[in-house]
Amino acid sequence: MKDFTFIHPIPVAIYFLIIIVISMFVMHPVFIMLSFIGAVCGCAVFDGRRAFKGIKFYIIIFFLTSLINPLIVHRGQTVMFYIGLRAVTAEALLYGFAIAGVLISVLLWFRCMGYILTDDKFMYLFANMLPKTALVITIVMRLVPMFTKQLKTSSSMQKCMGIAGDGRLIPRIKTASRVFSANISRSLEEAVETAGSMRARGYGAAKRSSYSLFKFKGSDIVFFAVTAFLSAVVIAGLAAGTAAFSYYPAADVINISPFSLTVYICYGVLLFLPTLLSAAGRLKWRYCVSAI
Numbered sequence: 024m025k026d027f028t029f030i031h032p033i034p035v036a037i038y039f040l041i042i043i044v045i046s047m048f049v050m051h052p053v054f055i056m057l058s059f060i061g062a063v064c065g066c067a068v069f070d071g072r073r074a075f076k077g078i079k080f081y082i083i084i085f086f087l088t089s090l091i092n093p094l095i096v097h098r099g100q101t102v103m104f105y106i107g108l109r110a111v112t113a114e115a116l117l118y119g120f121a122i123a124g125v126l127i128s129v130l131l132w133f134r135c136m137g138y139i140l141t142d143d144k145f146m147y148l149f150a151n152m153l154p155k156t157a158l159v160i161t162i163v164m165r166l167v168p169m170f171t172k173q174l175k176t177s178s179s180m181q182k183c184m185g186i187a188g189d190g191r192l193i194p195r196i197k198t199a200s201r202v203f204s205a206n207i208s209r210s211l212e213e214a215v216e217t218a219g220s221m222r223a224r225g226y227g228a229a230k231r232s233s234y235s236l237f238k239f240k241g242s243d244i245v246f247f248a249v250t251a252f253l254s255a256v257v258i259a260g261l262a263a264g265t266a267a268f269s270y271y272p273a274a275d276v277i278n279i280s281p282f283s284l285t286v287y288i289c290y291g292v293l294l295f296l297p298t299l300l301s302a303a304g305r306l307k308w309r310y311c312v313s314a315i
Contacts, residue, residue, distance in 0.1 A: 026304030027297045028069075031239055032144040034247040039136045041254050042294065046128045051266040053277060053287055055124040061294030062131030068301045069138040081130070085123045092119030098271045118270040135297065147237055162217070170210055177202045246296075253293040260286030 027035075046058040067075070092115055099112030140148075142165070149156065181198055260266065265286045269275050 027300040028139055029304075030246050030300075031237055031243040032140060032148050033239075034243055034250060035139055035144075036148055037247070038250050038296070039132065039140070041250070043129060043132050043136075045257065045261075045290075046125065046132060049261065049266045050121050050125065050270075051268045051277075052121065054266055054290060055121055055128065057287070057291045057294055058128040059124055059131070061291070061298070062128050062135060064295065064298040065135040066131055066138075068298050069135060081127050084130075085127055088123035088126055089116070089119040092116070092122060100272045114270050114272065114274055117274055121270065139297070144237070166210065166214075170206060173206050173209065174202060177206055246300075250293065250296070253289045256289040257286055257293065260289075 042058070042061075045054070046062075049055070093111045094106070094109075096115045096118070097110050097112065099110075099114030101113040102110045103113055103116070104111055145160065146158075149160075178198075181202060260283070263282070265278065265283045267275075268277075
């Protein structure tokens with residue numbers, strides 16, 4: 024089977040849809056932990072060291088989300104301490120960790136999906152069904168990084184010209200507002216120019232034809248079959264109550280039975296498919312290069 028980045032967009036989109044839906048709605052600790060580890064490994068494989076560039080953001084989100092729940096929810100029978108007359112329970116803290124784990128996992132899976140489903144793949148998936156929506160989303164995906172880059176450039180120019188203000192708060196706010204306003208105006212002008220260029224070239228005048236290099240191959244069918252089999256086992260386990268887990272009033276004991284272990288293993292393999300396929304593809308490439 025080939026590298027995950029070269030698999031056909033349709034099975035890849037179905038794969039991410041299944042993973043994200045399960046990660047969003049299953050609150051079982053084992054499922055959350057597997058989803059989190061799989062997403063971290065996927066980001067590390069697809070983006071390398073840059074995947075950990077925004078780790079501070081995820082750490083802050085994790086602790087804020089996990090600590091808010093025990094401060095506002097006081098259910099649970101294991102009281103750790105009191106804040107005034109309000110009890111902080113271990114069950115509420117555990118549930119906060121679970122919510123934070125789900126949130127971070129889903130964000131990381133969306134990040135992985137962004138690495139794989141590039142603009143051309145996104146257009147291939149939705150251009151025929153939702154042409155206008157696909158075009159708008161594709162343009163936004165292009166303009167957001169461009170806008171961020173322009174903000175950094177404008178801010179650097181302000182500093183070089185000596186009009187960025189000193190380190191006080193009010194001058195910094197005025198400088199940031201000036202830079203932001205200028206870049207908003209520039210972005211609006213570019214949007215108008217883009218719309219005029221597309222209108223001049225006849226966009227929307229007739230039904231568009233498209234060309235794509237994406238074709239179903241044997242490896243794509245194998246990947247889809249493996250994904251379908253593992254997903255069917257996991258969904259059967261969910262329907263059988265394997266992922267049922269209650270945090271209140273006392274946290275349940277994790278079910279460890281042959282069937283539940285099978286479901287955990289299948290879900291873990293499903294989560295690590297991108298990592299395994301990409302790692303195998305890179306090892307094969309290195310071997311071929313060294314053999315030349």
